[in-house]
Amino acid sequence: MEFRAKTVAESRVETVHIIRPTDLNDAGRLFGGVLMQWIDEVAALVAKRHSQMNVTTASVDNLRFLQGAFQRDVIVIIGRVTHVGNTSMEVKVETYVEHTNGKRDLINRAFLTEIGLGDDNRPAILPRLILETEEDRKEWERAEMRRNLRAKQRKEGFHFYGE
Numbered sequence: 001m002e003f004r005a006k007t008v009a010e011s012r013v014e015t016v017h018i019i020r021p022t023d024l025n026d027a028g029r030l031f032g033g034v035l036m037q038w039i040d041e042v043a044a045l046v047a048k049r050h051s052q053m054n055v056t057t058a059s060v061d062n063l064r065f066l067q068g069a070f071q072r073d074v075i076v077i078i079g080r081v082t083h084v085g086n087t088s089m090e091v092k093v094e095t096y097v098e099h100t101n102g103k104r105d106l107i108n109r110a111f112l113t114e115i116g117l118g119d120d121n122r123p124a125i126l127p128r129l130i131l132e133t134e135e136d137r138k139e140w141e142r143a144e145m146r147r148n149l150r151a152k153q154r155k156e157g158f159h160f161y162g163e
């Protein structure tokens with residue numbers, strides 16, 4: 001295994017889908033569950049590229065559906081690492097509809113926490129993230145705020161309210 005710090009660009013992933021009839025819900029729009037699968041796959045691939053380990057998804061936050069998408073729409077999904085902790089990485093995944101003229105409309109944004117797994121299948125220490133640009137540094141700062149919020153919510157048992 002190659003264990004070295006990597007830039008954000010090195011693990012960036014972009015996938016493209018064309019919406020087919022089997023991807024639609026009863027209202028003729030892209031089924032949210034299908035999009036969630038695509039998003040989860042992109043996040044896992046980003047995390048695998050960064051860590052060069054097996055990974056698992058610990059959480060999905062702020063998954064916001066901003067606009068619908070329809071049959072034959074071209075969907076572009078872009079994932080990038082925003083933060084690396086000890087054993088967890090935050091991956092930001094943005095989904096667009098790409099029009100024939102090349103213009104892209106953002107339809108979904110999500111933040112996933114991916115955990116690197118060692119040979120014992122337990123969380124393992126990850127390679128550091130090299131922040132090259134001002135944008136990388138801004139993303140890191142925002143991600144750190146979300147990471148602290150998640151930790152606070154876990155500590156307070158927030159996720160179990162309502163059970």
Ligand SMILES: CC(C)(COP(=O)(O)OP(=O)(O)OC[C@H]1O[C@@H](n2cnc3c(N)ncnc32)[C@H](O)[C@@H]1OP(=O)(O)O)[C@@H](O)C(=O)NCCC(=O)NCCS
Binds near residue numbers: 056085089113115123
């Ligand atoms: C995610 C999982 C590996 C964490 O195991 P754990 O024993 O709680 O691990 P730890 O407490 O040592 O935490 C490991 C890291 O995960 C992070 N983490 C744990 N639970 C988290 C959550 N709910 N959300 C975000 N991050 C989380 C911790 O902050 C820590 O990050 P750090 O090392 O960068 O500081 C474990 O809960 C698991 O296997 N869950 C199932 C995952 C899965 O199957 N996903 C697919 C869903 S179908």
